[in-house]
Amino acid sequence: MKITPEVLEQHRISGEEYARIIDLMGREPNLTELGIFSVMWSEHCSYKSSRVHLRRLPTEGECLVQGPGENAGIVGIGNGWCAAFKIESHNHPSFIEPYQGAATGIGGILRDIFTMGARPVAALNSLRFGPIRDTDITEGVETATGRTIARNRRIMGGVVKGLGDYGNAFGVPTIGGEVYFDRCYSLNPLVNAFALGLVRRERIFYGKAEGVGNPVIYVGAKTGRDGIHGATMASAEFDEAAMEKRPTVQVGDPFSEKLLLEACLEAMRANAILGIQDMGAAGLTSSSCEMGARAGTGIEIDLDLVPQRETGMTAYEMMLSESQERMLLVTEKGRERQVLKIFERWDLDAVVIGRVTDDQKLRVRHRGEVVAEIPNAALTDEAPRYHRPMTPMVIDRSDAGPAVVAAVAKFGEEIGATSRGETMNEILRRLVGSPIIASKEWVYRQYDHMVRTNTVVLPGSDAAVIRVKETRHSLAMSVDANGRYCRLDPREGARLAVAESARNVVCSGARPLAVTNCLNFASPERPEVMWSFSETIDGMAEACGRLGTPVTGGNVSFYNETEGRGIDPTPVIGMLGLVEEAKHVTTQWFSENGDAILLLGLTRSDFGASEVQSLLIGDSFGAVPRLDLDLELAVQKATLEAIRRGLVRSAHDCSEGGLAVALAESCFSSYRRQATGATIDLGAHAELSGLTDATTLLFAESPSRIVLSLASKNVAEVIAIAAEAGAPCAIIGHVAVGQMAVGQMAVGQMAVGQMAAEKLKIDLGGESLIDAEVGDLEREWRRVLPEHLDHELDR
C-alpha cells in the first residue's frame, strides 16, 4: 500500500512529521511501520506538546525512589517498604463507551503498578461529568447539541459501574476520590484513575530489556482486533461521528487481570524476571520499543508466535492492538521453562515470541518476513517535541464579593425571607444539596472499598487512609482539582489544587510526601489552551516546590473537546501522605459533646468561581481564591503537630461552599457515629480576618483554613502550637450533642430519621446567621445523587 497524503491524515501524521520519519529511517516506511510511528508519535504516547513544559516540575525529594519516566513513581515509606503510585486518564474511551472505557482505565493503571512489582492495595478516582440536574442546564442551547441530562446520567452510571465492576473483581479497594459536575464536561467526561501498590525496595522491577540474547515472553490475554488506534483516538478531538469510534475502545476482563497479577508477582518472587512492561496504549509496539530503549538494546519479535484471538490478523493490526491484560517480559536465557510453568499454573498464555538484540532496533517478523524494522530512538527519544504557540488570557482579578453579596440580598427577596438568617439558612441548604458538594455515597457504595482489610478511614472524609500491615504506618491519599478555578486563572487553580490535596492529607494526620498528576486539557493546537497548560505547570511547580512534595509522574490528556468546545483546564493532583502512627489517623467528624471548635487560617473575600457564586449567579467570574503558601504551610504545620501530640479529635478543611458547608459536613453522621450539632460564634475569627460581612464568613472559599475539634482542656496547647507555627487561630464554638437515647449509635443513613434534635447554629455579633436542623441538611445532602441517578442506568 502506498503512503498517500490521505493515509497520512488517517494516521494523524503531518507532512513535516512524515519527512522526519523518512529522515530517521533513511527510507520510506511501509504501512505497518507508519502505523507504529502514528501511535508512538501520538500525543498520548509521545507527550510531544507537553514535554517541553513538564521539565519545569520539581522531581526530586528525599523520599523519592523512582521519579517520572517509568510505569509509576515510587517513594519510600519506611522499614524498606515503598509505595508505587500513579494516576492516568481514560477520558476519550469513557465518553465513547462509558462502562468499558472506565473499566479499562482502572485496568491499565493497576497494570502500571504491578508491573513494578508492587501489589495494588488502593485505588481512587477523579471523575467529571456534565450536569445531572435539569436546573443546571440551559434548555435549547445545550440539548440541541446532544448535551442532555439523560446522557450525562448514563455516562456517569456507566463509568461508575465500569470502575466498580473491574476494581471489585480484581480485588483492589476503591477508597476515595472526587466527582464534579460542569457543563464543559457534558460531551467530555473526565475519568482519571489512581492506583497505589506496595513493594519492597529491593524487589522493584523495571521496564528494561536487558541482556542480549535473552528471551522475550508474551503473557496474558490473547491479542485481538480491539483497541486498534486507541492512542491515536485519544489524541484527537471529537465530532458527531465519535460513536463510530467505538471499536477503538478496548474490552476489559478483570478476571484475567487478577490472574496476571498473581502470576507476575509469583514469577517476580521466583527471581525469574529481568524486565517487564504492560501492553497499554499502543500495546505490543510501545512495550517492545520502550523496553529496548531503556536498556539500550533492541527487541526482535515474531508475530506468528503471538497468541491470537482471531484469525487472519495482519502485522499492522497486531502491533496496534490494544487488547487488555497483556504483559511483555524478559527473562534470563535458560529460565524460560520456569516462567512458562508459573503462568501455566494460572491458566494464562505465556509464549516466547522473540529475543533481546544488540542493534537498538525494534524488528518485527511475520510469516517469515521482516515487516517492520525501526530504531527504538526514532520511536521514543527522537519523537517530535513542539513548542506550541501560546496566547495569554486576560485574567480578571476583580473582587467578586460585591456581586455575590448583592445576589444574596436579591435571593432573600425572591424567597420572601423575613430575616438575613432565613436567607443564609436557605443558601446553606441549597449548597449542601448541590451535586458537587452532595454526598457521593451513591458512587462509592458501588465500589468495594474494604477488600484487603486495610481501609481505616472509609470514603467520605477529607482523605482516604489505609494501614500498611507490614509497618506501623498508614498511607493517606487524596485526589483534587477544581476546573472552575482553573478556567478563570489556570496558574492559581493549579496552586490551589496542590494546596488542597496536601491539606486533605494533613487533615487525616499525614505528612504530605509526593504527588502524581493528571493534566486534562482541550486541544494543544489552540494557543490559549497551550498557554493555560504552561501556566498550570508553573503553578504546580511552585506549590509542589514550597510544600516539599515532588512530582513522581503522571499523565497528560489533551484534545478533551467535542465539536470545538473544550473543557476547562483540569489538573488533577493525587497526593500521597504518610501517617507515622495509627493513632494519628484523624477524620473530619465532630464526636464529643462540648468539644471546642477552632478555626485555623483567615477568611477573605474569595468568591471567584465559588459554589455560592455559581448557585446564586449561575456564572463564574472575578478573582479566584488567593493562596498564600506561607499561610498554607503554617496552617498545615500547626494541624499536623496538634494531631501528632494527640490533641485533636477531628480536622476538616474548608473547600467548596466555604466554612458553613465545612461545619455542616463535620456534623453529619458517619459509620457508627450519630450526627452532632455545633454552636458557633464567628466573632473572634471575623476580627482576626478583619471582616464583618456575613456572606463572606459563611460562604467564601478562602483556602488554607482547617476546622479542628478538640477536648476543651487541650485548647490552650493547640493555640500555642498555632502561634508557634504562625497560623492564625480562633475559637469559634463547641460541639453540641442533643438528647439522643444511649444505644442509638447508628450506621450511616439509617440514623437520618432519628437525629432531628441536632442543630447547627452560627451567630455573628449577636445575630443568628444559621440555625438549621442537621438532620434536614443531611437529608438534603444525601438525597441529591440517588434522586437524579437511580433507575437511569438500565434505561
Add this chain to the structure above:
Amino acid sequence: MKFGVVVFPGSNCDHDTYHVISKVVGQPVNFIWHKEENVEGYDAIILPGGFSYGDYLRTGAIARFSPVMRAVTNFARSGGLVLGICNGFQILCEAGLLPGGLLRNRDLKFHCEHVSIRVERTDTPFTIDYREGEVLSIPIAHGEGNYFCDEQTLADLESGGQVIFRYCDIDGRITDEANPNGSLGNIAGICNRERNVLGLMPHPERAAESVLGSRDGRAMFFSIADYLTERLKKRA
C-alpha cells in the same frame, strides 16, 4: 487444628481471611489451591470472597466444578467444618452443599457498606461465641447477595433452625429497609441440616480488628477455633 483457605482463580479475600486466622485468631492456616484433589489434615475449610473464575456465567457456577470442590464436598459429608463467605456462600449453594441460591441485588447495584445482622442461632460451630439475638455490624460487598429458594426449602430452613444470620436494623428489628439486597426473610446466612456447613454474604474477616471500625466478626473465627479445641479434646 488446621485451617485451610481455598484459592480459586479470582478469589480476592483469601489473603484477608488468612490474615485473620493467623494474626487475629492465632491458628495455623494454609492456602489450598483449587486444583488440589485432597484436603486431608484440615479441620476447617473456608471458601473466601472474590469473583471465582470471574463469576462470568453465574456466581459460583464454574467454581463448583473445580477439583477442590469434590474434595471439599467429601470433607463436609464426613463432618468437616466448611465456612463460605460471600462468593464462598454462592459456591456452596451452586455445589449443593447449601440449599437455594443468590440472585442479583434487587436494585441491581453492587453494595459495599456496613450492615447490621442478627445472630439467630448459636448452636453451630461458627456461632458458639455469640449471644442469640446479638446485633453485629459487619460489611457486605456484593452484587448478587439476594438469597432465594422455593417455599418448601424456606419452610424447612426456618423449622430446622438453619437461618443463622438475618439483616436487621441497629436495634435488631427485621425490617425491609434493613434488607440491603432483597433476600427472602432477610436471610444473610444459613447452615446445612448437619450444621457443619455455613454460608453468609457479609464479610466477618473485614470486621475482626478495631482499627477497621468493627470487631464483631472475629467471634465467628474464634467460635470455630473453640469448637475444634473442644472436639479435639473429646477425641483425645
